[in-house]
Amino acid sequence: MFNKTRLFFSVLVVLMLVIMPTTAQDKPALSIIWFAWPPCDLLSELVKDYPDANVTVTCVPIGEWRNQIFADFAAQGGADLPILDSQFMGEAVKGGFIMDLTDFLQNDLPFDDYNQTALSYYSEVPLGSGSYFSVPVITDTRMLVYRTDVFEANGLEVPATWTDLLAAAQAIKANADDGADNGFASHWINDGDLVQTAWNHVLWSFGGELWDSETYTVEGVLNSEIGVEAVNFANMLFQTAPEGAAAFGFTEVVDAICSGSTAMIEIWYGFGGAFTDSSTCAQADNLGFAVVPGEDEHFISLGGQGMSISAFSQNQDAAKAFLQWLQSDETQIKWVQGGGFPGRLSILASEEFLNAAPYNPTFAEAFQYVKDFWNLPEYAAMLSVQGEFLNLAISGQMDAQEALDEIAAEQQAILDEAYPDGPPSN
Amino acid sequence: MANLDASQLSQPVTSVPAQARPRFAWLSDRWIATLFLAPTLLLLLFMTVFPLVWSLALSFTEWSVTRDAQNPPVGIGTENYIELLSDTRIGNRTWDRFVVTGQFVVPAVTIELLLGFGVAFLLNRSFTGRGVLMILLLVPMMLSPVVVALFWRFMMQGEGILNFYVTLLGAAPVGWLTDRFTVIWSLVIVDVWMWTPFMMLISLAGLSAVPKYLYEAAAVDRAGAWFRFRHITLPMVMPLLLIAIIFRTMDAYKLFDQAFVLLGAGGGPGRAGQTAALWVYEVAFSNFDTGQGSALGYIMLVVIIALANVFIRVLNGLKAGQQ
Structure with missing residues (x-):
């Protein structure tokens, strides 16, 4: 039993x-x-x-x-x-x-x-x-977030070109009494694709290119005069940023404008929610949103x-x-x-x-200008090289031409090794 | 018992019946030990030896676990090793990563040793609050390296608290995590903060094991403090210190977590803080160059075995000298 x-x-x-x-x-x-x-x-x-x-x-x-x-x-x-x-x-x-x-x-x-x-x-x-x-x-894609009160105090308009943006950032940095100590910040850290996506559209808008996607050529394309100009321009922008901006990621960029230290930032629309709640963003009531400007051409990094x-x-x-x-x-x-x-x-x-x-109405316009970069299996290796030297050059620790030459040589070697017979035929 | 008659009880027992023999007589103690160890050994073989052998085989192939997932590895002999050790392309110089590792390991372990031994020397006496002080000093070592690196990252930011004090002193802010010439020292500072207590602990164990009668004999001979330290304390503590140095050197050589959190896999500006372990990670798990990553892992292994051998030889030499 x-x-x-x-x-x-x-x-x-x-x-x-x-x-x-x-x-x-x-x-x-x-x-x-x-x-x-x-x-x-x-x-x-x-x-x-x-x-x-x-x-x-x-x-x-x-x-x-x-x-x-x-x-x-x-x-x-x-x-x-x-x-x-x-x-x-x-x-x-x-x-x-x-x-x-x-x-x-x-x-x-x-x-x-x-x-x-x-x-x-x-x-x-x-x-x-x-x-x-x-x-x-x-x-x-990316949006420009700016302090309306600081712009008003300096008599500034929303920048229509990158050159206007730099001038505004420098004016704000020079003016100690306008409510912001720094002009402009973006994520220039060498981590993931952060510094690359922050800089690529500056290069494209200045008329430069990362590579020739038809011939898989980087040398002579990236490290062109326009490329050097775009790096030097980014370095001038960097000089209007808060201390330690070379290690700025997303969080630091959001903090820069929300804390009141910086008058302009550029970041992905996806972070928009961080700027609308005054309980988490002290400057939420003073923020305006605009399309990231162009220069000779108008491109914005695709997200x-x-x-x-x-x-x-x-x-x-x-x-x-x-x-x-x-x-x-x-x-x-x-x-x-x-x-x-x-x-x-x-x-x-x-x-x-x-x-x-409040930033959604600008999204449709911004999205007209989107542009993407390499969609290659060798993406990670290419990205790593670009991030390393771009971060150094933008933060003023390396000469722009030298940095682009290094990136171009290294990326060309990666592509040549991966595609010894030239670009693949689709 | 009631069923047994007297004649049965009186018969002498001449042999053990066959069925009464132990059922597992064939199972010797040695076999039992082997059986008990077998699961652990099999697990070890599967988890440690197999990956070791497999990665060694992969190190002689050109293969990416992501890009070549559909194809078998292609044997290329020692090409990965040759390329890694002779490649002069800026982003690929393996040698640079070992130099960076050395630039970190040597100052970090040296400072930890000097500070740890110094603090242990001061603590090697009884005074009020010694226990509490010991516990407080050991706290950094007990924290997770990731947590330690995270709060140091906050403190080392451009407008962080370290720069606040630096500027209070009238100096310019330091690019702790952004200046290519400073980042290695940032790694050293964090490592020293975290691991000096380990050196202190080992040193203290050594110091408290020195026989008191040696000092008493030295005092009788009117030996000075420096003489006592140089000829009694240091030789007696040295073997333990050397073991601590071996542990710390091997650990620092493998530095990954703190550097990863502080500087990212790329090692900060211009890879200035990219240690060998971070480099292996980038090659194997970011670029997914599996063959080359395996080769790099073996290069690291050979270097650490060589280093450990040097230390062990010195240690054996010291022991022989003492005998």
């Missing part, structure tokens, strides 16, 4: 152990990985409303974002829905780490409603191929990313269903009301978006 009872309970326990996880997993689990910034926090909140899966969002430091995702890929695991920067896409597609979403985008999502510039940069590999590997989750589905995900169908929910009108309106920037044109034009934040 005792043995039968014991047997019965043993079987019961085993059955419970087998059944319980199944019951707990009624809904599939989905994971998303992104870098730590306000939109990632917003997404973490938004996914709580998704009824058909338990979705978790991991926000990693930006410097570790790419490394974490690709280390996970190498281990054939990681998040179901990685959010990759446009420059990571080539490497991810070449490695076979993410799913081809062309049919899904064209048949199950409002393909024609997407901002096609954003869609191409974030999703199409190679560019112009018609093969898409991600769904735009946030479109982004924003698409969400892909990992080739190693065990829940690919659930991931597609989640993307459909995320891209629905209702969810997109919630997204923009919380501070997100949509990839869909109809949402961008909606009243909800335009009224969601």
Whole structure:
């Protein structure tokens, strides 16, 4: 009798152990990985409303974002829905780490409603191929944030060109009584792509180029006279920044204007939420927002990313269903009301978006000028070299020509090694 | 017992019945020990030896775990080693990373040794509050290196508290984390703050183990303080100090976490603070040059084994001298 009872309970326990996880997993689990910034926090909140899966969002430091995702890929695991920067896409597609979403985008999502510039940069590999590997989750570019009271005290207008901006920054730095000690700050730290994205659009607007994407040539293109001029210009801007600006990342740039020390900053629209709440940003009531200026030409660094589905995900169908929910009108309106920037044109034009934040009306104009850079598997090595010497040159620790020569030589060597027979044919 | 009759009880026991022999007679103590150790050994083999052998094999290949995920590694002999040790491209000079590591290790360990030994010398006597003071002095060592690096990063920012005091003294602000000639000293400062207590602890253990009668004998011979220190204290403490130096040198040589938090994987401006460990990380886990990263890991391993051997030889020499 005792043995039968014991047997019965043993079987019961085993059955419970087998059944319980199944019951707990009624809904599939989905994971998303992104870098730590306000939109990632917003997404973490938004996914709580998704009824058909338990979705978790991991926000990693930006410097570790790419490394974490690709280390996970190498281990054939990681998040179901990685959010990759446009420059990571080539490497991810070449490695076979993410799913081809062309049919899904064209048949199950409002393909024609997407901002096609954003869609191409974030999703199409190679560019112009018609093969898409991600769904735009946030479109982004850079905005100019300025202190209206300081501008008024100095009789300044919102700068229309980079030269105007420098003149304004120098005037503010020279005036000790206008309410700001420093003129302009941006993230010039050598970390991730921070110094690169802060400087690239200065170069492009001055008429320069990072490389010739047709011939894969860097030498003679990057280290041109225009390139040197753009570096020297950035160094002059740097001199109007607070002490220690060479190590400024996102947080320090936001602090620079919110604390009142600096009159102008330039940062991604995605950080916009940091400037509207006077309880966290002391100068919130004095801030104005504008499109980052141009010079001879007008380009602004492209931000924003698409969400892909990992080739190693065990829940690919659930991931597609989640993307459909995320891209629905209702969810997109919630997204923009919380501070997100949509990839869909109809949402961008909606009243909800335009009224969601004081800087949103400038976004559509700014996005006309976006430009991206290398979308190559060798991106990380190229980026690392550029960051190292650019940070030194902008902070005045290295001659501009010398720095660009070093970058050009090193990047050319990387490209020549990777493509000994010349650029790949698409 | 009730079922046994008297005749059965009276029979002598001539042999042990076969079924009464231990069931696991074949299982000797040696076998049992082996069986108990086997899971741990297998785990060790899987977690340590296999990666070691696999990474050694990869170090002779040209392969990226991300870019070449669809292709097998391609053998290239010793090319990775040759390229790493002879490449003169600015961003790839392995030698520079070892120089940076040396520039950090030598001052950091030296200052930690001198300060740690000095503080231990002062604490090697009884006075009120000695216990509390000891605990307070040991606190930095007990903190997480990441936490330590984070709060030093805040203090070392351009407008941080360190520069506040620097400017109070009338000097210009220092680019602790932004000046290529200063960042290595920032790493040294943080490391010294954190690890001097370790040197102090080992030194104190050595000092308290010196037999008192030696000092008494020296006092009888009217030996001076310097003589006592030079000929009694130092030789007696030296073997322990050397062990502390070995530990700290090996640890400092591998410096990653503090440098990563303070300066990022790139090692700050112009890679001026990029130690060898950060360099391995960049090659292997940022550029994902897996073959080259493995080779670099082995170069680091050879260097640290060589260094450890030098220290151990010196230590053995000291011990032989004492005997």
